[in-house]
Amino acid sequence: MKIFYGVQGTGNGHITRARVMAKELYAAGFDVTFQFTGRPADKYFDMEVFNGYQVKTGLTFNTHNGQVSYVKTALEASPIRFIRDISSLDLSAYDLVISDFEPVTAWAARRQKKKVLGVGHQYAFGHKIPRAGGDPIAEQVMKYFAPADIGIGLHWHHFGQPILPPIIETPAFPQNTQANKILVYLPFEDPQVVVKLLCPFENFEFHVYSPEPAVSKYPHIVCKQLSRAGFQRDLYDCAGIISNAGFELASESLQLGKKILVKPLHAQMEQISNAEALKQLGYGHTMFDLDDAVIEDWLHNPHAVHVTYPNIAKVIVQWLQDGMPAMDAEFTERVWESVQVLQIQH
The missing domain is CATH 3.40.50.2000 (Glycogen Phosphorylase B;)
Structure with a gap:
């Protein structure tokens, strides 16, 4: 299966998640092309795992002194370049399109009538999870920034919703922690x-x-x-x-x-x-x-x-290999059964 995988590169979290997914996808034999948007090409680092990747401008949020400015974000966006990036992305050779909240990939797939699988934390906001700080603009950004036909939402807890735990590396628990x-x-x-x-x-x-x-x-x-x-x-x-x-x-x-x-x-x-x-x-x-x-x-x-947390990247890759069956409550409950929470003191 050939997969085109778009990743929002504004922050490092999306890239970190994509690194984990890349290892599992490659190990399962998938042919994956990664695309990153949201920052200049020379600002990406430690990208060797992606076996060659492409970069487009995409969209990013303007921040200053710890605050997002939607006005500056809109003023600094380049809609002509964004539309050109969407129009120039040919997805015809791919069997599956995945977006980790990456807008160029999501909108190019929609334009070409290809189904988009959204994988990421933002897709959890389509369910009843803790929400705060919302306003009409933020709600519309969350809904339309990188729309997906199927969304796999990720969160620290299920909150009674059909979402999955985070996609992260699962290293051994540290034996030596420096208390200060x-x-x-x-x-x-x-x-x-x-x-x-x-x-x-x-x-x-x-x-x-x-x-x-x-x-x-x-x-x-x-x-x-x-x-x-x-x-x-x-x-x-x-x-x-x-x-x-x-x-x-x-x-x-x-x-x-x-x-x-x-x-x-x-x-x-x-x-x-x-x-x-x-x-x-x-x-x-x-x-x-x-x-x-x-x-x-x-x-x-x-x-x-x-x-x-279990290896959720491996769970998703196996789900892809199984033909992407309905990710219903029974499926997600089975995944969450392996999550353990322990209170500790440093």
Whole structure:
């Protein structure tokens, strides 16, 4: 089977999920072409797993100081180029089209009357899950940004809905965790503001990753350039993470039993809803602004949650091999039976 797989590349979470899917799809013998949109071609990194891939401009969201601006997003979009990308994408040679919330692929398939399988967290919003921060614009963006005929929604909990657990790597649980080591990834914030915010907490060691290089004069704050391998090493042995409320990093952190503090992007319904879900489930803490008092309380709170998720990429690939039968409540309940939740202390 030949598959065309479109991935939203604005954030790293979609790409992380696609890496896991790529390994399972290739292992099963599928012929897959990946396309990424949402950032310049030279801003992608650690992409070797995709065996050659293509890049188009697509659409991306404008953010500034931790907030999405829909007005600037609309003004900076290039509709002519977007339509040209859709028109130039020939999907006739492919048996299946998959979109991880990637609009060029989704709309090109719709134009060519090809069925689209949507795989990703955003497709869970078609079901009754925790929602917050919604407005008419956000609701329309979620519905029409990358429409799919069949949507496989992913979330940390089923909430009584026919959705699946996250698609993440499933490494062994860390045996050696550094109790005072904290991983910080706030890519939509000014990194120098983040460094200044963290400087009073000298009893902790912060590893701050950001898209653009930052500088720290404090020995307990180490600033690092984004690197998949380096980030994973620091995530593996840290005690907790401070991040925006993206889905994939929180999923990996739960799998590894890290305590979580998230700051959702303002005016971004998905991230605000993610923060609400973490709060409802008792899986993490939230702050809606860079708040040193909240950070201090969280740093001294040893409670964390370890959630063991199965290899969902393998489950989906097997489902594809089985001919894509109805993913009903019975199917999803069987998957969730293997999920285990354990309360731990760091």
